[in-house]
Amino acid sequence: MHHKKSFSQKLVRFWKKLGPGLVTGASDDDPSGIATYSQAGAAYGLSTLWTSIVAFPLMAIIQQMCARIGIVTSQGLTGTLKKHYPKPVLYLMLLFSFPAIVLNIGADIAGMGAVGNLLFPAVDATYFSVFFTLLLLGLIIYLPYQRIAAVLKYMCIVMLVYFVVPFLCKQDVGEILKATFIPEIRFDKDFIAILVGILGTTISPYLFFWQASVEVEEMKHKKKHLIVDKKLVHAINKDVDTGMTFSGFVMYFIILTTGSVLFKEGIHQIDTVEQAASALKPLAGNLAYLLFSIGVIGTGLIAIPVLSGSISYIITETFGWEEGLDKKFHEAKAFYVIIALSLLLGLSLNYVGISPIKALIYTAILYGVTAPVLIAIILHISNNKEIMGENVNTRTENMLGFVALAIMAASAGILLYLQFAS
Template sequence: MNNKRVLRKRVAHYWKLLGPGLVTGASDDDPSGIATYSQAGAAYGLTTLWTSIIAFPLMAAIQQMCARIGLVTSQGLTGTLKKNYPRPVLYLMLLFSFPAIIMNIGADIAGMGAVGNLLFPSIEASFFSVFFTILLLGLIIYLPYQKIASVLKYLCVVMLVYFIVPFLYKQDFRVIMKATFIPTIQWNKDFIAILVGILGTTISPYLFFWQASVEVEEMKHKKKHLMVNKRIIHEMRQDVDFGMTFSGLVMYFIILTTGTVLFNGGVHQIDTVEQAAQALKPLAGDLAYLLFAIGVIGTGLIAIPVLSGSLSYIFTETFGWEEGLDKKFHEAKGFYVIIAISLLIGLSLNYIGVSPVKALIYTAILYGLTAPVLIAIILHVSNNKKIMGEFVNGWLTNVLGFVALIIMTLAAVLLLYLQFTD
């Protein structure tokens, strides 16, 4: 009995430690990301399964750097850039980030609406898109930060459905293990495009901004405003590592599901999340279809507040406005107005002829161009003793950071090449 009590206490303590890292990781697997992973699995089977193993340490290293910058400087990433770098760098990031995040929000809202229509065919997808937009806007404005953080945290549980779906279909575990640990690359344009797409949707710049800013929010809500110390840094690393592991596993199981069920079933082209859900139904059964669809809506409810919140932090820190999800609307009108505008513009993309698929392509291009520059700046800041003091990067974090920089730079070059060549 005592052992059970001790175990419960440990689990409760660990769950309490989880926060920004878990939510950031979960938001990385948003509906647009699910569409990318689904297409990778449907088109190439299990050939891209190994990418989730490679992506995890790179994601974790970068998000840890962003979180540490937020904790040490008590500023978001934008505030740190504003203070330590020329203004043109800041405005360039703003110029690239705004359209990319807006299109990402639009694609996610459209995906949630379409999946809502699949679950309830008598109700149009556009109705669900409007409903989810209004719901999210109301919750973000009405709820205080701690409530929002708690809701997002518990919504992450919904994503556990993706751990179940693959096992509703007969699997060959020997083939899965081989695809997981032995990388395979096909040297053709379409396969390289899928790899670039996976990297673009996995290591996304908006996550960098969100992670740093929300760590500052978390520190504001500590009972005692302690100076940053090694214990706080250690707890942050546990949170980020867990979040990135969770994100990588969701990515892994989505590719596993679509790479076995859809690929083996002869379905090789998936452009949207609702297509993936529909294709699963006759091949893996109603339960797989239902769980996959519910997961899409759950991930959208997590990702859209993160996307709109990160954009609002970027703007408010750039122009020195009041900010923070912990503030009421009248205390930070600009902050909440930007969130509202981003959601409404994202929703409007569905009505002005911008297809979700095109939005995803444009988003990937802008993220791909922005990510290498941001990663280089993050590496520079997190190694600067004048800014970070004793909490500069260790050698392993630097190695992983520079590997991420090289890979994302190559991805950006390939992305441009693929867009401008037949």
């Protein structure tokens, strides 16, 4: 019977094969994302559960394109843009991406600090924020890429806590199934705003840059030069799909938790992750509260290196500086200095009076505006034979890509209208 692999061996093999896709997926559910999903659940119950199913193919297809651009061109998205597209396109991306990502980092650091303070009330939230910032900075600079990748991968296990939380209280399965598979859309301003917010936080531009750049890093670490063939593309697509499935489930279970616990108890206004965690405590018990809080800190520790890494890849590739998490600090000073600056700028937002809630709203608007433009560019690159050779998009990939583009463009229009019409 020795030829029959045991389940645990298969699981270990599967785990070893997982690469950047898993980390990208997990970082998509960062503390600010969790705040958005919690707002949706608290305000509208289970009405937005279906969005996780709709968002999945759109997220996955765009990330697959980004990963393929990385492995085919051996450079990140910014490098490809710089080489094949007009300079203004590149600088516009930089102009929008930088503030959006810094605001996102700020909101995440504040969220982690606030949740740290909930778990240990004797310690002020700002001390936790500073502690997490310095911890991350130390790890990113000190650890080589392979170790960072491994640490982030294991951190993803923390996210499994969200799969437990909803089952700590009684659920109506029929109601859940209905909300999952029958979309409900209400044509009121707040509901549409929440839908747009959910899309904006799941299909985030920083993930596009990160995915392409980090695939290049992965390629460097495979000792022999890999041939980009169907088999490699298939393996990378599988990795991306796994990460995005994971991300979609986490999003689903957070909406389920807040929608079935907070909404039912009449708590409809949640602005921050710590509010969501505190509200769960009396209703779903200490364990739910504890797991939810640990999840927030875990996701922050995964997402912030991804956010700061993507901003650094964007800037260093734009100016042609040495880059890469596999390099030591003295080999790529600019790369690490940008990471440090983005973390410190994010941390400082809490002191200059930009509240995490405001930071979230601004981030959503900036992401919302840049996402459609970026998706259009990614589609263009992915269909460009000069750049991609044989690895251009298939018809199905283009179809899904254009659906993602249309939905994100419509969301951006609605978002801007809601923001400036009110």
